[in-house]
Each structure stands twice: as C-alpha cells, then as structure tokens.
Amino acid sequence: MTYNVLLIEDDSAMNELIVDYLKDFNFICTSFEHPKDAINEISKNTNYAIVVLDLMLPDMDGFDVFKKIKSIVDIPIIISSARGDIGNKIHGFELGAEDYLAKPYEPRELVLRIEHILKKYNQNKLIIGDFVIEKKSKEILVDNFPVDLTKIEFEIFMFLVENANRISSREDILNHTSLEANTKNRIVDMHISNIRYKIGDDSKNPRYIKSVWGVGYKFIG
Numbered sequence: 001m002t003y004n005v006l007l008i009e010d011d012s013a014m015n016e017l018i019v020d021y022l023k024d025f026n027f028i029c030t031s032f033e034h035p036k037d038a039i040n041e042i043s044k045n046t047n048y049a050i051v052v053l054d055l056m057l058p059d060m061d062g063f064d065v066f067k068k069i070k071s072i073v074d075i076p077i078i079i080s081s082a083r084g085d086i087g088n089k090i091h092g093f094e095l096g097a098e099d100y101l102a103k104p105y106e107p108r109e110l111v112l113r114i115e116h117i118l119k120k121y122n123q124n125k126l127i128i129g130d131f132v133i134e135k136k137s138k139e140i141l142v143d144n145f146p147v148d149l150t151k152i153e154f155e156i157f158m159f160l161v162e163n164a165n166r167i168s169s170r171e172d173i174l175n176h177t178s179l180e181a182n183t184k185n186r187i188v189d190m191h192i193s194n195i196r197y198k199i200g201d202d203s204k205n206p207r208y209i210k211s212v213w214g215v216g217y218k219f220i221g
Contacts, residue, residue, distance in 0.1 A: 002026050002027070002221075003026075003027055003049040003050070003114075003127070004027075004030065004047055004048045004127075005022060005029040005052060006029075006031075006032075006038060006042060006048045006050070006051045006052070007019065007029050007030070007031040007051075007052045008031075008032050008035055008038040008051065008053045008054055008065065009031060009032075009033065009052070009054045009080065010054060010056070010057050010058055012033060014103075015033060018052070019031050021108075021110075021111070022107075022110075025111050025115075027114070030048075033058075034058055034059070035057045035058070035059065035060045035062075035065045036059065036060065038069075039068055039072070042069060042072055042073060042075075043072050046072070046073045046132070046144055047130060048075060048127075049076075049121075050075065050076045050077070050078065050098075050114055050118060050121075051069060051075055051076070051077045051078070052077075052078050052080050052114075053065060053066060053078065053079055053080065054079075055079060055081035055083050055088070056081065056082065066092075066095055066097070067095065070095075070096060076098040076117050076121050077096070077097055078098055078099045078100070078113060078114065078117065079092045079097045079099070079101065080101045080103065080105075081101075081103060082103040083102075088100075098117045099117060101113065124136045128161055128164060128221045129208070130143050130207075130208075131161070131199075132144075133158070133161065135158070138151075138154050140199075142199050147198050147199055149195065150194075151178075152178060152191060153194060153195050153198070155176075155177040155178060155179075156173055156177055156188075156191050157199075159176045159177060160173075160209060160219035161219050161221065163219065164219045164220070164221030165221055167215055167217070168216050168218065169215055169216040170185045170188045170216050172216065173188055173216065179191075192209060192217060195209065207220065
C-alpha cells in the first residue's frame with residue numbers, strides 16, 4: 001500500500017534527501033519549504049497519511065504550523081527539528097505530536113518511525129487513495145465527502161479495499177461478508193453497483209472498483 005507524506009522542511013538539501021529516500025519505501029512524499037504553502041495544500045487535500053514537520057521555518061514558528069494543521073485535519077505529525085532540547089520536545093508532545101526526531105538523524109530512522117506510527121494509527125483508520133475510512137464507526141470519506149453505505153455494502157467495500165490491487169471473486173466476497181452463502185452472483189453485482197454509485201465511480205471507466213470479466217472485482221488502490 002502506498003501512503004502520501006507531507007513534508008514541511010525549509011532546508012532544500014534535507015528536503016530533497018527525505019523525498020528521494022521515502023520513495024524507496026513506497027511513500028509518495030510531497031514537500032514544501034514554506035509553511036504557508038503546505039497549509040494551503042493540506043486545506044485543499046486532506047488525503048495525506050502523515051506530516052513530517054520542521055520547527056525552524058520562514059514566517060511561522062513550527063508549533064504554530066502544527067496547531068494550524070491540526071485545526072484542519074486530524075493527522076499524525078512527526079516533528080523533525082534541530083531544536084532537540086527537552087523543553088521543545090515536551091511542548092511538541094503536549095500539542096499531540098506522534099514523535100519527535102532531533103536532527104541530525106538517519107533517514108532510515110524516519111522511515112521506521114513513520115511505519116510504526118501508521119501501523120498504530122491505521123488499526124482503526126485507513127487512508128487509501130481518495131478514501132479515509134474509520135473502521136470502528138464505519139465512516140467513509142471520499143474526497144472529504146461522507147459516503148453512506150449499508151452494513152453489507154461497507155463489508156464488501158472493506159473486503160475489496162483490504163485486498164486492493166488483487167482480484168476478488170464473487171465467492172471470495174460471499175465468504176468474507178455476512179451475505180448468505182447461497183446468494184446469487186447477481187446480488188453481489190447489485191451491491192457493487194450500489195457502492196459504485198455512492199462513491200461516484202463509473203463502471204465503464206472505473207477509478208476505484210474494476211470489473212474483471214468472468215471472475216469478480218478489483219479495488220484500484
């Protein structure tokens with residue numbers, strides 16, 4: 001699974017290093033050197049899985065950037081800063097930072113911290129493509145708009161999402177949801193059609209759920 005990372009770092013060399021390094025670990029990293037540009041981006045696009053935030057930034061203090069981001073979207077934030085004293089660390093964690101990496105550090109350590117946080121964070125929350133899914137409350141957002149699925153539609157959708165980019169047969173869907181085992185294939189197809197309609201997908205030119213002729217379906221993640 002690919003995750004989107006938002007990096008706010010005004011050191012251009014550090015910025016480039018982190019972006020290139022994260023690519024090797026299946027992260028798509030979008031970076032900004034100016035905090036106001038990053039805030040503008042995340043106000044329009046909340047499909048980021050995590051933020052890596054420097055504190056020493058032009059025009060705005062990093063802690064003010066932190067609070068602004070959190071007011072826009074509930075997202076895990078790693079503070080990455082040369083301000084490694086205990087006072088700054090305490091303040092960062094009091095604000096709700098998931099982690100605090102004092103510079104200098106090895107990029108591999110950043111990757112490990114990101115992976116650990118996302119694993120913990122995504123036990124109840126899943127971010128994939130245009131979707132944000134709250135597993136416990138069964139809430140789904142697509143492009144920041146809520147999607148109202150029935151219980152069985154949610155089960156089918158989650159099964160496809162959790163098997164993204166793999167073909168799921170109709171039998172697989174029946175075996176992993178609360179649909180009756182003797183349910184006809186056309187009933188599965190009907191539920192898929194309803195899901196597509198609700199998430200704004202087009203069966204003829206699908207962005208999310210692709211039909212695999214004679215087999216089943218594949219979620220494109």
